[in-house]
Amino acid sequence: MSVCDPEEGMHHLYGDVLANHIIAPLPQDDASEAEFFRLLDHHAHELTAIITEPLVQGAGGMLFHSPDVLRTLRAAADRYGLLLILDEIFTGFGRTGTMFACEQAEIVPDIITLSKALTGGTMALAATIARPHVFEAFLSDNPEHALMHGPTFMANALACACANASLDLFETEPRLEQVAAINTHLTRELERCRTLPGVKDVRVLGAIGVVELEKIANPDALRQRFIAENVWIRPFRSIVYLTPAFTIPPEDLSALTDAIYRVLSTGN
Incomplete structure (x- = not known):
């Protein structure tokens, strides 16, 4: 909730108790790019990641942006030592014309979130996928170092079976x-x-x-x-x-x- 427009819509009631986040404009032109990097420069010491929906901001009003924006975000994350997190819950699995929206920018995020079409909408299931350097940061036999957090219904057998069936259809049907x-x-x-x-x-x-x-x-x-x-x-x-x-x-x-x-x- 804390990264989903906490001052608007259904999340505004929680604004006083959620972590503060910097809502930056997408760098789509000279003016918005200048403001985007101004915010990064000013807040660099307290930032961890850049988070966005790639190519389409769904609940934000079905707003489209070009692959160039994603390339700018990837370069900015690398420059400032931040993670790039792409929310492909809506855009993933073909919705934008490629299997994943980030493919159109030829970039790889550090973390990607998936759901919706993962099971064809038949069962609730989501996946958070990280690149090795993120995964290995929490890989430890020491519980105090490991990421000891997961949902109660994590890896639900029926939901995973639905996901496997859905992914099989992506491979066998056009x-x-x-x-x-x-x-x-x-x-x-x-x-x-x-x-x-x-x-x-x-x-x-x-x-x-x-x-x-x-x-x-x-x-x-x-x-x-x-x-x-x-x-x-x-x-x-x-x-x-x-x-x-x-x-x-x-x-x-x-x-x-x-x-x-x-x-x-x-x-x-």
């Missing part, structure tokens, strides 16, 4: 080809929304399609209008988005994109 087809489909069918009144942006990355609005006056009412179209689409903040299953048939995906166009054509 998952990334399916993502590429979804990307083409979403790009083609959502682009027509760009000219609708109140639409601020349309963007697609991998199997993620986003129509950003100037504002959503009544999210509940907008959701009900989608339900009336016999689809389940959840407006969030100022966006209407799709993150379909990779196995979705083209006709079902068109049903979703058509519903978005029809509903937004009559205002939100």
Whole structure:
């Protein structure tokens, strides 16, 4: 909770009891890069890691950034002696078009977190994977030196079996080809929304399609209008988005994109 916008949303109630973190802008242009490095210079003595979601900030509003940003973060972590931690819980396992989003920047994080598609959503399971220099820092027969922390349900047998089955499907079925087809489909069918009144942006990355609005006056009412179209689409903040299953048939995906166009054509 302490690294997830503690001053906003569902975490703000815990702001007084959580550790303080520096929320820095992503270095996407000269101004944001200058501010990013200013914060690193000022707080270098008290920093341990840089943490971000690679390529897509999911709950932050489906905000995209380029692989160049990740390369800048990797270089900054190396320069200041920090760990680079990438949260690929949402982006991992093909969602952005590559197996892992960080592959598009050709970088390797020090720690990566995974979940969601790890089990295909069938069971709750997460994994935290570290490079050898991080793992070996806690590798000891001495309990006082080891990382003696783990969840109660760690390595749940049924969840691990689900993960193995899900990973087997990634090896035997054309998952990334399916993502590429979804990307083409979403790009083609959502682009027509760009000219609708109140639409601020349309963007697609991998199997993620986003129509950003100037504002959503009544999210509940907008959701009900989608339900009336016999689809389940959840407006969030100022966006209407799709993150379909990779196995979705083209006709079902068109049903979703058509519903978005029809509903937004009559205002939100």
